[in-house]
Amino acid sequence: MTTVAELESVTKIYRVRGQGVHHVAVDDVSFSVDAGETLGIVGESGSGKTTVARMLLRLTRPTSGRLTIKGIDIWAADRETRKQLPRAVQVIFQDPYASLDPRMSVGASISEGARRVFGRQQATRDLGRLLDIVGLPQRYRNLYPRELSGGQRQRVAIARALAMQPAVLVADEPVSALDVSMQGQVLNLLNDLRAELQLTCVFISHDLGIVRQFCERVLVMERGKVVEEGLPEEIFNSPTHPYTKSLIDALPRMSW
Amino acid sequence: MSSPMVVKPPEPADAGVQAPVPALEISGLSIALRTGRTEKPLVTDVSLAVAPGEIVGLVGESGSGKSLTALASIGLLPQGVEVSAGEVRLDGESLLAMDRKRLRSLCGSSISMIFQDPLSSLDPCARIGNQIIETIRAHKRVSVGEAKRDAVELLDRVGIPRAKERMRSYPYEFSGGMRQRVMIAAALVLRPRVLLADEPTTALDVTTQAGIVELVRELRSEMQMSVIWISHDLGLVGRLADRVAVMYAGEIVELAPTADLFRSSQHPYTAGLIRSGTRLSYGERFGFVPGTVTEPGHWPAGCRFLPRCDRATEACASHPLLESRGLATVRCVHPLTEGAGA
Amino acid sequence: MSLTTADPFALEPEPGRALAWRAGARLVHRSNIFWVLGSLVLLVGGVAGVLIQVVPSWRHLYLDQNLLATFQAPFSSGHILGTDNLGRDMFWQLVGGLGISLSIGVGVSLISVVLGLLIGIFGGFFGQVADAVTNVVVDVTWAFPAILLAVVFAGWIGPSLTTVILSLALTNWAGFARIVRGEVLSLRERDFVSAARVLGVPKVIISARHFVVNLLPVTMVMVVYFIATSIIGEAGLSFLGLGVQAPTPSLGLILTVGRDYLAISPWMVVLPGVLLALGVLFLNALGDHLRDLLDPFGRIQRR
16 A cells, blocks of 8 residues: 655644743654545544644655655745645635635536646536535535535535645534534545545544544544544544543434 | 424423413524515524523524524614515514613623634634623623632633633633633633534534533533534534524424434434435445435425425425424424335 | 426525616615715815816816905905905805815825725735734824925925825725725635635635625725825825915915914905815715725724
């Protein structure tokens, strides 16, 4: 199996200037993701899972360590090589109300990145296909985010990410901000898409239940460190770390 | 049938004993948004009776009206939103009819509320000790010293370590979970009969949530306090509540004892919620309810859940009423125990 | 028999009617008649004031002197607002002055806003070094008095309309740049900006497409405030003799000349003074009104 993304001893420390106080957000984290695999990262607030994602997306600079996607060292690469990154990795954020520019139409948002890489005409052609893939009617391309529901906006965000034909899709709590009865729709959509497009997926969530159902492999993070790693069923049935145990205990009880 | 159904908790087993007067009784409550001359209904005909010492979970998603129901009970509806019909009684006394002065004297002492974001309900510029003492002295004629003792005692009870020292801390000096405990302390310091909790753990970590839930359960027993716990998280409510009311599009669609609700839910929406929240093994399809919630103002005349229901028939074109089925009440023409729709 | 289809995506609600994209139309609709009328009056007055100076056949309206009828009081001898020290019609002098004031106001405002946007975005979005440099420049400019700059320009290119515009614009932009930088600092953390960066959109395009567009409400409000401050600024500079020179009409000039003749007739001081006060008061209030409509969260502070 080819490794598509890899983190080697990645650390992120936030220093507060002048106070000597520092906060270790990510502490010596290493892992790799194979092509076509879906890796889940589970943790609560302060676990560092979002910081890991942001470093992988080249949004937050690591203090030390190496991050590679498709062989490119994303933080050491020169400008020319960096231009390949938008086609290597894309993202879906948690908050559907913040991830779309309220002043840009749906169509413009979806093709915002694709336009630059594939050219305006190609991007417009692809727009129709993308709307179909995520299950939105064609006429939505002229609407604005405020006219859409949360679930619909997330689908726009998915289309925008897929427009770049990325190898890796990072989904940072993609359904946490949606109503429970609608989360399944988006999750099933992501499920179908990753199978059809053979996407490699990094799925970040605080919900161990969702991660278990969606991911082939799981990392559990607590306070910046990876405390447990393995197959979801194994972790569920025989967790080794106390934090994992407390996460499992806290899961909602749906059956009586 | 035009009169609103007042739903009481199940009768106790010994026949000779009279059912207790509900601590909080909401009957036929309707709330609407008034803009100019138009009125848009947000909540319609909600009836709920909470027995003393009972925890009732009020579950719903966006647009269900669950928060508004609680806010109406305590007189905190936002500008422009008004009660258009119905009644809320606290120990038999009408909360909606009383004057502001009496309502204010009851707030905190007989009925209290906690919210999702403690940072916005606690004054960020005042030490928490002073805030709690202020609350006490606004309702009881006690000395500062006595009020302080009460405050420290309760802070200790809710699990704040070194409570006496922490009285001098400001809200921002606490973590999210601790802040929520402080808010609970402030809300309970006068031992109210009824506590309204509006999504108090939604913003907290799962592990912290469990602690708060446990705390509320203990306090309920100690203080014989009734609780209405509002949440979008059916699973969380399932661990805490004695009975659960499910709201959809401004009305109650199912009300049942917790175990019954989960074991044999009757309304398709309840079943859908349970399905959506149930986690399975890798590779399985996720459960969901098709479509999205209809916005207030666009509710159909018939069953409001109809656009999303797979059991819908022509009979659903007329608005279903709440009906008793065993220990539960359901608002559905084709409840799940009946069998598949025609 | 089921009344619903199996396709879950078909059941999501149809979004509402397309929203009016003409933001201006919406603003007008939501403002009450007072603002609309007042703005129209000001606009008409300003345009008239410019026209009478530009159109040759109309120049006489404010230039015609009549040394036999100087210092006439208002409502006398055919002059609604009387005449000035050279017998020129006060009404048209004031209109002309208003035209000058508003032209300068709009000019300064636009330059300040553009400079403020460019520099504010540069500091807020293009790195720590850029931010440090920008902050120094902004702080120095902010502290620099416009009058001093006007004196410099007056000495260098002579007092004139250009002097006024340059000295006001080059000091004014700093306050707005500060506001813009603040807004950009928060905007750049928004997910849609992060998404654009991950999509590979260059920072310059992000600045134009996301920042400027989202800053439009703030900008519009500041434009109105700046017009108000520029009017006062121009009047002040002309009053001091550093700005507009005769025969170009200017409210400040009328004031400064009228000051010498205060014993004879108060009108040359009172009339432009009242007009200045009313105009600036209206513009400030208009700015507040726009701010209430566009910026309900109170991020904009009037200087």
